[in-house]
Amino acid sequence: MSRKKLVRFAQNELNPNVVQAGKPIFEEIKGHWNEKQFQNPNPIVVELACGRGEFTVGLGREYPSQNFIGVDIKGSRIWKGSSTATAEGIANVAFLRTQIQQLEDFFGEGEISELWITFPDPFPRDGDEKRRLTSPKFLDMYKPMIKPGGLVHFKTDNTGLFDYTLELVQAREDIEILAFTHDFYQSEMKDDHHGIKTRYEKMFSDKGEKIKYLKLRFKD
Structure with a gap:
């Protein structure tokens, strides 16, 4: 694995807008995204196969009264969207790292x-x-x-x-x-x-x- 990917994976571990295996929230999030991740009651919009998260982050910019979640299994791709949202202070964007086949394990x-x-x-x-x-x-x-x-x-x-x-x-x-x-x-x-x-x-x-x-x- 390249050093660049290792650095990105380490940052994903630290970024609170990334929900992935190894974090306590990963096992608790189903049915509780508003409460545990966003701390607001706003509608949740999910993008599947979000890749680098350009669309998820772009929607988050346009619609601050909604919450947006990008789903992808590739941590190095999610890192880009996560870092962009963090740098811009876009608090209504998060990323879920999982196989889409497992989606029902994370949404109620x-x-x-x-x-x-x-x-x-x-x-x-x-x-x-x-x-x-x-x-x-x-x-x-x-x-x-x-x-x-x-x-x-x-x-x-x-x-x-x-x-x-x-x-x-x-x-x-x-x-x-x-x-x-x-x-x-x-x-x-x-x-x-x-x-x-x-x-x-x-x-x-x-x-x-x-x-x-x-x-x-x-x-x-």
């Missing part, structure tokens, strides 16, 4: 107000369908964690994953599609995201890839 029923799935691995092979973050397995896991009427947002550059997801949710009776587009930055929805782009999104956009976006909610 109805604890999440909004969920963002941003540029996940598309896992294009048919045998990898269960690993896609928009597969039935994952959608069923998210559903009880999201409060009634809570939103789910999905952004990707991958046409195959987007079409797979759109077809899947259109067939589900427990999901209401609120909006979708195959070209987000040419749509009327583009201003809703305040121009916040992750490093990967900017890379894809600069190459001419069209960004796809889907907004939905689970029915009561």
Whole structure:
């Protein structure tokens, strides 16, 4: 392991906005994010596969009356968002280091107000369908964690994953599609995201890839 990663991992251990194994809060946080992490009753917004945390931190800047949690397993990536939030004094941002498959171990029923799935691995092979973050397995896991009427947002550059997801949710009776587009930055929805782009999104956009976006909610 490189010295740079070791330094970043050590800083994650010290940063209070990082929730990870080895910290007492890691075992206690489920159902208690407002109380134990943020010390306020504000709505909780979660970003999955947050990477370096650009989007999580950007949303935190724009919406100080909400709490934002980026989830990723890569500690060296989380370090970037954690350090940025700390340096800027953004107290409504935190990061959870865990496998997304374990998400239900960290959020109680109805604890999440909004969920963002941003540029996940598309896992294009048919045998990898269960690993896609928009597969039935994952959608069923998210559903009880999201409060009634809570939103789910999905952004990707991958046409195959987007079409797979759109077809899947259109067939589900427990999901209401609120909006979708195959070209987000040419749509009327583009201003809703305040121009916040992750490093990967900017890379894809600069190459001419069209960004796809889907907004939905689970029915009561």
